[in-house]
Amino acid sequence: MTEPLPVSRPLGPMMDTMTWPEVREAAEQGYVPVWVIGSTEQHGPHLPLATDVILPLELVKRAAEEIRLLVPPPLVFGFKSKALSGGGQTFPGTISLDGETLIRVVRDVISELARHGFQQLVVLNWHMENINFIWEGIDQARARGALKNAIVMSIDRPLAAYSEDALAWLFEDGFSGWAIEHAATMETSLMLALRPELVRTDLIIDDAAAEHPWYDLIPEPTDHIPASGVLSRATAGSRAKGERLQRMIVEKLLGAIVKEFGTESHQGA
Numbered sequence: 478m479t480e481p482l483p484v485s486r487p488l489g490p491m492m493d494t495m496t497w498p499e500v501r502e503a504a505e506q507g508y509v510p511v512w513v514i515g516s517t518e519q520h521g522p523h524l525p526l527a528t529d530v531i532l533p534l535e536l537v538k539r540a541a542e543e544i545r546l547l548v549p550p551p552l553v554f555g556f557k558s559k560a561l562s563g564g565g566q567t568f569p570g571t572i573s574l575d576g577e578t579l580i581r582v583v584r585d586v587i588s589e590l591a592r593h594g595f596q597q598l599v600v601l602n603w604h605m606e607n608i609n610f611i612w613e614g615i616d617q618a619r620a621r622g623a624l625k626n627a628i629v630m631s632i633d634r635p636l637a638a639y640s641e642d643a644l645a646w647l648f649e650d651g652f653s654g655w656a657i658e659h660a661a662t663m664e665t666s667l668m669l670a671l672r673p674e675l676v677r678t679d680l681i682i683d684d685a686a687a688e689h690p691w692y693d694l695i696p697e698p699t700d701h702i703p704a705s706g707v708l709s710r711a712t713a714g715s716r717a718k719g720e721r722l723q724r725m726i727v728e729k730l731l732g733a734i735v736k737e738f739g740t741e742s743h744q745g746a
């Protein structure tokens with residue numbers, strides 16, 4: 478093996494444009510990979526299919542300006558969209574994985590990151606339907622011994638860090654639950670703040686399914702699915718709300734990672 482190229486600093490954060498010596502150096506320096514898992518899923522007439530990938534990626538990039546984080550290539554496919562929390566599978570462009578596939582992809586990628594020497598890993602999810610499949614994939618990696626001594630922090634929903642009261646300012650007409658916050662106030666606000674050029678602002682609407690029962694039916698009846706794909710209020714979204722949300726989420730991410738892993742700032746060490 479020839480001598481590796483000189484390493485430029487600071488490292489990353491985007492792992493896909495790094496070289497292997499830089500990744501090795503990052504693992505040795507205690508950089509923490511934050512692996513984003515989202516979906517390719519309809520988000521109404523105004524937001525792109527990749528909304529569940531774009532939002533966590535943009536948030537992690539901002540956190541990575543503060544502390545030693547890396548961003549591995551995200552998983553852009555998630556588990557199937559459910560009618561009552563994502564509009565279901567019928568919309569053109571929604572591309573989803575079976576649960577078994579998602580578990581195995583999570584298991585394999587986490588195992589690979591641990592194999593490269595990262596001792597602390599974060600999985601940041603943005604698509605509600607993924608939650609237990611991600612946990613299972615991480616646990617299968619652990620059960621196989623692939624984690625070695627690594628510890629994985631799994632984040633299901635970043636805004637779970639805040640109580641409904643702490644987010645009352647976001648929902649002027651009251652909060653109806655995270656399940657129907659799909660392509661609605663929260664995601665529209667964050668996209669307006671983080672990637673405004675991707676929002677079709679002239680197409681933002683409010684919508685709701687004709688029926689939103691407390692149970693699922695399979696197959697999903699059409700009256701459980703809003704025609705637009707927007708599950709509640711999107712017009713209440715604003716760039717100002719998105720900027721406030723962004724600051725709140727980044728603060729919580731940094732706080733949790735530093736608390737559990739002691740990750741250093743770029744000025745540290």
Ligand SMILES: [Zn+2]
Nearest residue numbers: 528529660664
């Ligand atoms: Zn979403």
